[in-house]
Amino acid sequence: MKLRLETAAMDALTVRLFDAIDESNMAWIMAADEALRRAFDHALIDLIPSYTTLLVHYDCQKLTFAQATTLVRSALRNLTPADAQQGQLHEIPVWYDERVGPELPIVAQRAGLSVEALIERHCSHDYCVFALGFAPGYGFMGLVDEAIATPRLKTPRRRVAAGSVGIADRQTAIYPLLSPGGWNILGRTAVPLFEHAKRGEPLLRPGDKVRFKAISQSEFEAAGGDTTPLEERS
Amino acid sequence: MSQPMLTVKQAGPLALIQDAGRFGVGHLGVTQGGAADWIAFRWANWLLGNPLESAALEIVMGGNLTLVANSDVRLALTGADLAATLDGQPLTPNDSFMMQAGQTLVFRQPKKGLRAYLAFPGGLDAPEVLGSQACTAREQIGGLHEDGKPLKTGDQLTWKGSSATPRQLPQGTQLPLPDSEETVLDMVLGSQAAHFAGRSLFDAFNQPWTVDQRADRMGIRLTGKALNSRLGGIVSEGIPLGAVQIPPDGQPIILMNDRQTIGGYPRLGALTPMACARLAQCLPGTKVRLQPISATQAQAAYRAQLLKWQ
Secondary structure, three states, rough: OOOOOOEEEEEEEEEEOOOOOOOOHHHHHHHHHHHHHHHHHHHHEEEEEOEEEEEEEOOOOOOOOOHHHHHHHHHHHOOOOOOOOOOOEEEEEEEEEOOOOHHHHHHHEEEEOOHHHHHHHOOOOOOOOEEEEEOOOEEEEOOEEEEEEEOOOOOEEEEEEEEEEHHHOOOEEOOOEEEEEOEEEEEEEEEOOOOHHHHHOOOOOOOOOOEEEEEEHHHHHHOOOOOOOOHHHO | OOOOOOEEEEEEEEEEOOOOOOOOOOHHHOOOOOOOHHHHHHHHHHOOOOOOOOOOEEOOOOOEEEEEEOOEEEEEEEEEEOOOOEOOOEEOOOEEEOOOOOOOEEEEEOEEEEEEEEEOOOOEEEOOOOOEEOOOOOOEEOOOOOOOOOOOOOOOOOOOOOOOOOOOOOOOOOOOOOOOOOEEEEEEEEHHHHHHHHHHHHHOOOOEEEEEEEEEOOOOEOOOOOOOOOOOOOOOOEEOEEEEEOOOOOOEEEEEOOOOOEEOEEEEEEEEHHHHHHHOOOOOOOOOEEEEEHHHHHHHHHHHHHHHHO
16 A cells, blocks of 8 residues: 555545555555545545545635645554455345346356356355446446456447346446446346435445345345346346 | 416426535445536526525526416526527526516527526425435436436426525626637646646647537537547546546546546546536537646635635
């Protein structure tokens, strides 16, 4: 970990801690997140942690550029990585099936695995939520086993159903809302990722962990899952 | 007696309920949103004596958006001149006006600027999501029906206040509209600028850029002589308002209110919030020039702007 402070905008600083994506970064990123939230307090407008950086958007009515820079440096002095248990662990039940996950056989074949072995591989790791972006509540998670890493679709789908679970390279994610998308879809979860109409907040937060669990169609339906095949929606 | 309201008799291409934006939720992947010309938006509320960040209508282009009142109400209109008429009589922007029961308000097409702001007594009444009434189509958040959709025919607009305390714009107030020749946009150079070729850094500030057709609340593309960064893609990181992002084709994209929260293209820096407001008023084809400014100078100008409302 090596702290570098960069100007991002009139009232925003990029705090760079790492250069490459690694699961072990997140303990440091989340420790920095907590320290910066505490130090900036009411002068903080937004704080966006990502794989290797944090973007600090501060209120320049309360702090000058020089004060903000000094505050970041003092807040992150003697930083120690956060406890690995700090983020929440979410167990996400997924109905892995070709009807709702059309790339399931393709990803399996590419990896030289049976569909069952692919599912087991996808469920065998507690994934780290690196960052949220692309859509509200959309968590970029990783890293998936290199054997099942699969590049994005050449042509993104125009419509990917909410709850779709996908893989792109060594990352995995769940689509919170119906949206376009180019990830390889393996299945679907009935767990709501973001119910804004019910005044909820997105389920996942940076630094959380996610464990996928394979369930049957009947369990998926009992949980209120929508079994409409993916391709029929497009 | 029914509630005072404005009914959308005909929807234009894009009219959105906006407030100052959704803050403190960027880490959840939720975009900022909010009025793109935040200065005109605040003046609209100011004219009615509203809290400055009350929800108002952001009207893009006009396109015959037609609103009908069922009772007398004082409204305020700022920003672009969209050739608005009240029962056929032209309305002067940057003032408040009485709209009487049965009268029809129409926004036709841009004469100057792109976005007009229509403020209502006490602010528009619309559901709040994650602390804001801002409407974001891409995220399906906000709006009258909580689906992020713009106003549609038949929608009914209601407001929170019973009356307004109208006032006039102070003498000499300038709103952020494009200049007839070249619109200057102040930009704070970011640290990644060090990764751009010297020639590109020169070209960034020494050529007229053209606002492209590919422009929306998410990003506004500029076209001109291409800029080259030695950084290819970078690991995705948080993106501030006004970020000047340089994709592989070298044509800058200015990231606006509805931008994605993280992204992986190199950035030259970021426009100041005041430059973002001006850019939001530029129609495709407008010539703009980027002008470097220090973060400290930009903050001083920003604070001076905020003081005008105190």
